[in-house]
Amino acid sequence: MSAIAEDVIKQTPEFCQGIQHYGQDWPEFDQYAAQAVVDAGKGAISKVNEEAAYQTLLAAEALRYVTLQVCGSKGSGHPGGFASSAEAHAALMMLGHTNIVTEVGHHAPGFYSAMFLDGSLEEMGIRTMDDMMARFREKHGLLGHLSGAIPGLLAPAGPLGQGQHFAMAGALLHRDKLFPVTIGDGGMGEPYVLNAMMHFHTAFPDVTNFLPVLIWNGYSQEHHSMVSLHSNQQMIDYWKGHGFEQVIIVDAKEFDDGKQAGAFVDSSRFAFKQRLAFAKAVLQGVDQAAKSAMGGKLTAFIIKQLKGTGVHTTGSKSHNLYPADTLDAQHIIDGLKRRALPAKAWQIVRDNLSRAGGGTAVKTVVTEFELALPALNLKMQEFAKGDKAVPATAMGALVAQVGQQDKRFVVTNADGNEASAMKNINDALKIRHPTVDPLYNQEPTGQVYEPLNEDACAGLASALTLFGSRALWLSYESFAINGWPIVQTVAQAMAELRRKTPSMVSMFTAGALEQGRNGWTHQRPEIENYFGAMMRNGNSFPLFPCDANAMQVAYEYATNSVNKCMVIIASKSPLPVYMSLSEARVAVERGAATIYESKSGSKGTVVFAVTGDMIFLPVFEAKDKLEAEGYKVRIVAVVNPRQLYRAGDVAWDTVSQPDNGFMDDAHFNALFDGDVLLAVSGGPSASLEPVLLRTRAARRDTICWKRGETTASPAEIMEFNGITAGTMVKRVSELSK
Numbered sequence: 208m209s210a211i212a213e214d215v216i217k218q219t220p221e222f223c224q225g226i227q228h229y230g231q232d233w234p235e236f237d238q239y240a241a242q243a244v245v246d247a248g249k250g251a252i253s254k255v256n257e258e259a260a261y262q263t264l265l266a267a268e269a270l271r272y273v274t275l276q277v278c279g280s281k282g283s284g285h286p287g288g289f290a291s292s293a294e295a296h297a298a299l300m301m302l303g304h305t306n307i308v309t310e311v312g313h314h315a316p317g318f319y320s321a322m323f324l325d326g327s328l329e330e331m332g333i334r335t336m337d338d339m340m341a342r343f344r345e346k347h348g349l350l351g352h353l354s355g356a357i358p359g360l361l362a363p364a365g366p367l368g369q370g371q372h373f374a375m376a377g378a379l380l381h382r383d384k385l386f387p388v389t390i391g392d393g394g395m396g397e398p399y400v401l402n403a404m405m406h407f408h409t410a411f412p413d414v415t416n417f418l419p420v421l422i423w424n425g426y427s428q429e430h431h432s433m434v435s436l437h438s439n440q441q442m443i444d445y446w447k448g449h450g451f452e453q454v455i456i457v458d459a460k461e462f463d464d465g466k467q468a469g470a471f472v473d474s475s476r477f478a479f480k481q482r483l484a485f486a487k488a489v490l491q492g493v494d495q496a497a498k499s500a501m502g503g504k505l506t507a508f509i510i511k512q513l514k515g516t517g518v519h520t521t522g523s524k525s526h527n528l529y530p531a532d533t534l535d536a537q538h539i540i541d542g543l544k545r546r547a548l549p550a551k552a553w554q555i556v557r558d559n560l561s562r563a564g565g566g567t568a569v570k571t572v573v574t575e576f577e578l579a580l581p582a583l584n585l586k587m588q589e590f591a592k593g594d595k596a597v598p599a600t601a602m603g604a605l606v607a608q609v610g611q612q613d614k615r616f617v618v619t620n621a622d623g624n625e626a627s628a629m630k631n632i633n634d635a636l637k638i639r640h641p642t643v644d645p646l647y648n649q650e651p652t653g654q655v656y657e658p659l660n661e662d663a664c665a666g667l668a669s670a671l672t673l674f675g676s677r678a679l680w681l682s683y684e685s686f687a688i689n690g691w692p693i694v695q696t697v698a699q700a701m702a703e704l705r706r707k708t709p710s711m712v713s714m715f716t717a718g719a720l721e722q723g724r725n726g727w728t729h730q731r732p733e734i735e736n737y738f739g740a741m742m743r744n745g746n747s748f749p750l751f752p753c754d755a756n757a758m759q760v761a762y763e764y765a766t767n768s769v770n771k772c773m774v775i776i777a778s779k780s781p782l783p784v785y786m787s788l789s790e791a792r793v794a795v796e797r798g799a800a801t802i803y804e805s806k807s808g809s810k811g812t813v814v815f816a817v818t819g820d821m822i823f824l825p826v827f828e829a830k831d832k833l834e835a836e837g838y839k840v841r842i843v844a845v846v847n848p849r850q851l852y853r854a855g856d857v858a859w860d861t862v863s864q865p866d867n868g869f870m871d872d873a874h875f876n877a878l879f880d881g882d883v884l885l886a887v888s889g890g891p892s893a894s895l896e897p898v899l900l901r902t903r904a905a906r907r908d909t910i911c912w913k914r915g916e917t918t919a920s921p922a923e924i925m926e927f928n929g930i931t932a933g934t935m936v937k938r939v940s941e942l943s944k
Contacts, residue, residue, distance in 0.1 A: 219550045220557060222323075225336030227276065227534065230547035233265075234479055240265065243558035244301075250565040251303030255494055259301065260487035262559055265548065266297035266324070267486065269556040271475075271517040272546040273320035273336070277349075279519075279534040279543070280340035284351065287515040287525025288391055289317025291424035294474070294486050295510040296321065296389070298493040299420070304385045305564030306377060306572050308362045310370030310400065311391040312352035313428070313526065318360055319349050325560040327359030327569035355673070355700025359568030359575070362673060363700040367394035368403075369693045371419065372666030375407050376674045378417035380615065381573050385497050387418040393427030395434045399662050401449040406658040407667070408450050408505050410639045418500045419507045420493075421446075423456075424514035425471035426523045435471075442509065452504045457492045459485055459512035475517035475545065518542050577706050578675030581613045583766070587759045590784045596755035598777040598820055599628040599716045602762045606679060607635030609766060610654045613677055619656045619664035620681040627681060627716040628779035665690025665713070669697040672711045677766065684715035684776060684890075685722065685731040695741065698772035702746045702862035710771040714762070716779045719912060720821045720889045720921045727915030730924070732890030738774055739893025742849040745858035745865070747772040749894060750795065751818040753802065753844040754784045757791040761846065764795045770864040776890070778820050780921075785823070785844065798850030798870050799843050799878055799898075803830065808839025811882035813939050815842045816898045822889035825925060828932035833939060843878050851875065851897035875901055883942045885910060885935060889925075906942040910935060 219226070233240075239261035244252050252259040270293045271286075278284035288311060289296070299307055300321065309318065322328050323339050333339050333349075342348030349357065353364040362373035374388035390400060404419065423442065425435045434442065443454045459474040460467075462485040467473065474485050489510060496508035515525025519532070519542035532539055548556075565571045585608050590596045603624070610616045610632075618624070624632045630648075637653030648655075656667060661682055668680040670693075682690065697711050715734075722729035741747035748771055752758040758777050765773030785802040786794060794800035799816070802823075813833055815826050823842070830840045845851065854869050884904035886895040888911040899907065910930055918924040925931055 220554050222335055222557065223553050225340060226553070228543045228547040229550045230544070232549045236549065240552065240555050243555050243562065245559040245562040247562055250563060252301050255487070255491050257487070260483055260490050262555060263294065263297050263301050263490050264483060264486035265552050266301060266556050266559060267293035268517070268546055268548055269324055269553065270297060270317055270320050272543065272548065273323060274316045275518045275539070275542055275546065276336070276534065277320065277339055277343045278316050278528050279532060279539045281344050282528055282530045282533045283344055284316045285313035285527045286316055286518045287527070288393070288422065288424065289314040290518045290525065291512050291514050291516045292317065292389055292420070292422040292510065293517065294489040295420055295422070295493060295508065298490045299387050300560055300563045301490065302494055302497060303564050304387055304497055305568050306361060306384050307387045307389070308370050308373040308377070309353065309364045309389040310367060310394055311389060312364040312366070314389060314391070315351060315353045315364065318353060319343070319357065321560065322357065322359045322568060324556055325359070325563065326557065326567045330358035330569045354703050356703035356705065359572055361572055361574045362670070363696050365696055366692050368400050368662065369666060369696060371400055371404055372670040372693065373673070374417040375404065375414070376667060376670035377573060378414050379411060380578065380671070380674055380676055382414070382416060384573065385416050385418055385501055387420050389420045389422055392421060392423045392425070392432040392434050395432065399660060401446070402660065403658070403663040403666060405449040406660070406663055409641060410656055413503070415500050415503055415505050418496055421507060421509040423509050423511040426514040426526070428526050429523050439511070446507045450505055451507045453496070453499045453506040454509065455492045455496045455506070456509040456511060457488050462488070471511065471513040473513045473516045473521055517546055574674060575706070577708070580677065580709070583609060583612050585609070585763055587763070587788055589788050590755045592784050592787065594784050595781040596784055597628050597779060597781050598752060598755045598758035599779040600631060601755035602714060602758045602775070602777070603629035603631040605759055605762050606632050609677065610636040616677045617654055617656055617668065617671055618679045618681060619668045621657065621659050621661050621664050622683055622686065623657065624655065624681060627683070629681065661686050661690035662693065666693050668713070669694050669711045672709050673697050673700060675708050677709045678712070680713040682713065682715050683717040683729065684734060685717070685719070685729045687713070687715050688731070688734050688737070691734065691737065694772060698741070698744070698747055701770040701772070702744065704770055704863045707769045707864060710765060710768040710773050712765045712773045714775040714777065716777060718776060718778060718819070718821070718889060719915060720924055721778055721780055723918035723920055723924045726917035730915030732912050735776065735890040736893040739896060741772065742852065743857050745862040746770060748774070748847060748849045750775045750847055751894065752777050752791070752846055753820050753823060754782060754786060756784055756786050756788050757794060757844070757846055760788060760791040760795050770862070776819070780821060782820050783823070794844060794846040796847070796868065797874065798847045799845045801841055801878060802844050803827070803840070803842040805834055805839040805841070808834065808837055810837040811943065812839045812841060814879055814881035814884045814904065815840070815887055816845050816879060816884060816895060817842065817887045818845045818848065818894045819889040821921060822887060822930065825930060825932045825935065826887055829935035832932060832936045838939065841881060845895060845898060848894050848897050851901065853901065856897070856900070876903060880904065882906065883939050885938060887930070887935070888912065889930065908938055908942060910938065
């Protein structure tokens with residue numbers, strides 16, 4: 208670096224410490240970049256003109272430069288996809304639209320660069336480029352994909368096809384703000400992206416203040432994108448076929464003055480005049496799209512230019528860096544030098560982006576604030592012990608109350624509440640549907656959202672909770688896996704949040720034991736092992752209420768919690784009531800409670816540790832037989848197994864809003880000490896791991912789900928899986944020898 212360059216560096220702001228390359232002044236810099244075009248206090252450019260376009264291009268180049276250098280600092284990370292979005296991202300910010308989410312986790316370095324340039328990362332101690340490089344892809348730093356912890360960023364991004372849910376949730380909750388969501392054309396092979404937006408628009412036709420921004424660059428992660436052969440008109444028709452009224456496309460090819468081959472071109476190779484013209488067209492297009500979306504039209508904006516535009520290479524080869532792609536590698540150096548800004552440009556960029564949207568994102572975007580929630584006053588029905596009641600229906604009555612007291616509350620369900628014995632929800636809250644029909648509880652303003660897509664159900668519900676509102680996802684347990692990945696994503700984000708937000712609550716009915724006639728397609732309780740594994744994360748709580756009273760308490764417990772993932776498993780069949788409401792509260796909060804114990808027995812004590820509700824039928828049948836043989840029997844309902852772990856088993860102290868209410872040894876041993884312990888589940892055994900880890904019973908075993916089959920009754924499917932009273936009695940006899 209020359210002495211002149213070093214002298215220039217001394218004039219740069221402190222945050223530039225660590226920037227390795229600076230370039231020459233751009234043409235007409237003093238005319239168009241004498242001062243920041245975003246005025247303090249206004250939050251956006253006042254008009255789209257040459258000066259605004261010039262400084263938008265400065266911001267785009269700064270985003271590219273920081274993205275490439277931070278990735279090069281670790282020889283790791285993904286610069287190429289975001290690089291082709293830089294003009295669009297910069298335009299959104301310059302226009303004051305900073306509540307930006309993304310469907311593309313691989314755009315993370317670019318989003319971090321935006322938060323670095325606007326000053327938001329100072330909230331986590333990242334003040335200079337050196338700081339940013341040191342913390343990139345490191346623990347307690349800037350992880351490889353977006354999370355819930357990064358200041359100024361609204362939502363996580365990992366698996367494809369999730370970002371649109373966050374944008375739609377934000378739009379629904381904040382009608383006065385625009386929520387752009389960047390979508391990569393590599394992810395366009397996931398059809399539910401547009402499908403989810405189409406259903407949402409049908410249900411909420413007045414909510415158009417979200418703006419999909421397609422980054423159409425021709426490539427996916429390792430190959431051409433599946434839509435790379437579409438013509439511009441085909442792409443426009445594709446979006447219009449999904450309900451979009453206005454589709455605005457800006458194609459870099461139309462500005463190419465270098466006769467680049469192919470449909471996708473690199474705008475950084477244009478002469479400066481054409482680069483500026485392209486930037487201005489993007490700024491105008493984004494402005495038009497934003498006004499259209501805010502004005503009531505479902506709108507999409509498409510920027511079309513080659514993947515990797517302006518970084519070290521192009522196409523899929525630009526997608527990510529490898530260990531050899533370091534800052535001392537010549538191709539990385541060359542890429543940085545091509546993007547290097549004049550030293551005096553960096554303060555202009557900082558001034559513009561830190562003022563955009565009314566201030567740094569960490570101080571202005573909606574997810575940096577807790578959304579005010581109406582207080583709830585839930586009235587429960589006390590079912591008498593020994594009576595029969597439907598757990599799902601009992602919960603439905605409470606869900607109805609939540610929706611009546613909180614008008615923002617949304618219930619999502621793909622298979623229908625009526626099929627899950629929860630018609631009372633539809634009766635009270637109504638299904639949101641453009642066709643009014645009292646027979647089916649359909650109204651355009653209903654609070655029950657029913658796309659026939661579990662991803663769309665889980666996506667909207669989890670996004671609403673992350674953005675600060677109450678929601679509930681209802682599903683059959685057998686189909687829940689189709690929507691679970693976004694719930695897990697949001698659960699992890701909630702574990703990292705610096706604010707409180709309502710927990711993500713889901714309830715899965717029609718467990719395997721109830722679905723004999725439907726066969727194995729409806730008998731997939733293996734997902735409970737997924738929930739069981741997540742218990743160790745620190746903020747995930749699978750709940751297994753044993754009856755209708757425990758169900759009501761479990762839902763109240765979940766709804767009143769914050770920053771957690773609460774999943775309730777229960778039946779839609781009439782089942783015996785074992786606990787009073789007060790007893791259920793103890794069981795839910797502590798983790799488990801005894802629901803039956805023999806007064807005496809001469810052959811020793813048999814303890815049943817049970818998760819589920821219908822599964823208690825064969826357990827009580829086994830109890831009768833064992834008592835007749837002279838055993839003392841204790842039946843323990845394991846309602847909240849996460850609380851039965853030892854504190855060291857769970858990462859509870861690493862999460863936001865930690866809960867360390869683990870059952871102590873004295874209470875645990877009082878419940879589970881015996882001569883023989885049988886851990887019984889109508890699903891798989893993972894939910895009972897904490898009991899098996901801690902029990903002092905040397906003779907113990909599990910009786911649980913094996914696989915599905917078509918059967919005529921719950922008893923027959925239990926028999927097929929060996930979950931019968933006879934099996935339990937036989938196993939006790941074998942263990943007692």
